[in-house]
Amino acid sequence: MPSISIIVPIYNMEHLMRRCIDSLLAQTFTDYELLLIDDGSKDGSWSICQEYARKDARISIFHKENGGLSDARNYGLSKATGKYTIFPDPDDWVSPDGLDRLYATAEREQADMTICDLYRExxxxxHYVSQRPQSLQAEDVLKELFSTIHGYAWNKLIRRDVYTRFGICYPKGIYGCEDQYTMAAILLHDIKIAYEPVAFYHYMYNSASLTRHYDERTYEMDMHVLEMFRTLLEGNAVQPIAVRSKENAVFVRAFWNGRDYYSSAAFRQRFASFQDRVSSLTEMTVVKGCMVAACRGWYQPAIKMVFFLFGAKQLLKRVGALFHKK
Known part of the structure; x- marks a missing residue:
């Protein structure tokens, strides 16, 4: 039985997945199995999985019908044999000594969940993003899950039997909050938590996420997710904090992704009540002002201004990178 099962769900990632897999194979920690779960890709992802499986005996590959991220993760869990699990995304990559340090801390502390830091880039x-909890008590980390601790599964080494012990799986049929929901479900139990101050994970920020499709079904899905969290945390003291956080998430997604769907009047009608909350949503003063303007009926000019400024910022980064190379 390997010490760690690394489970990577893959869907149409032929142009990005090699960097992820190569970084996993470069780990100084070697006692692991790498499960590549091809979730019905329509590009060359499966061929790349087969290529890597021929190179390294630690790699197991599985090809299944498309069922979404959660379905692929649950499938991977059903095939995993390691003592611990971790779930990298195929468009990100990891530092070579990360698993070594995570595993050492998990074993030393006999932890069910070991949290580490990450890079956002x-x-x-x-940018280095610390994920040090203020407390290692499960109820306290659960509260922080809706403020300072990200709900990602990929920067947490989790004992595999936690999922079976508490009957927890990743929720199918939703998108965007699968990790956070599952982490919340785990943290409802009195598990042992540890923290290792290493930025194992490199989360690659994709500006294309700002142009994702948005329509009424997106809003309805976000409201459905909100109710899922409300139900999951019913009777728990953290529920009001979680509900407010998820309400804010509904607003933020609508603001960033809804420019081809909402008129200024429609945005104001739906989100006018959020103008008093905006100050807690972001530290970016210009974006904060644009969000307030959107709530007051100026959504279209506000979001155009934000995207203009965002484009200008990316251009400056590009120019700076070129200058630095020279």
């Missing part, structure tokens, strides 16, 4: 910049 794009092709022009990198």
């Amino acid at each position: 794009d092709e022009y910049s990198r």
Whole structure:
């Protein structure tokens, strides 16, 4: 039985997945199995999985019908044999000593969940993001999950039997909050938590996420996710904090992704009540002002201004990177 099962769900990632897999194979920690779950890709992802499986005996590959991220992760869990699990995304990559340090801490502390730091980066910049909890008690980390601790599964080494012990799986049929929901479900139990101050994970920020499709079904899905969290945390003291956080998330997605769907009047009608909350959503003063303007009925000019400024910022990064190379 390997010490760690690394489970990578893959869907149409032929142009990005090699960097992820190569970084996993470069780990100084070697006692792991790498499960590549091809979730019905329509590009060359499966061929790349087969190529890597021929190179390294630690790699197991699985090809299944498309069922979404959660379905692929649950499938991977059903095939995993390691003591611990971790779930990298195929468009990101990891530092070579990360698993070594995570595993050492998990074993030393006999932890069910070991949290580490991460880098948030794009092709022009990198930012270190600390994920040190204020407390290692599960109920306290659950509260922080809706403020300072990200709900990602990929920067948490989790004992595999936690999922079976508490009957937890990743929720199918939703998108965007699968990780956070599952982490919340785990943290409802009195598990042992540890923290290792290493930025194992490099989360590659994709500006294309600002242009994702948005329509009424997106809003309805976000409201459905909100109700899922409300139900999951019913009777728990953190529920009001979580509900407010998810309400804010509904607003933020609509603001960033809804420019081809909402008129200024329609945005104001739906989100006017959020103008008093905006100050808690972001530290970016210009964006904060644009959000307030959107709530007051100026959504279209506000979002155009934000995208103009964002484009200008990316251009400056690009120019700076070129200048630095010279």
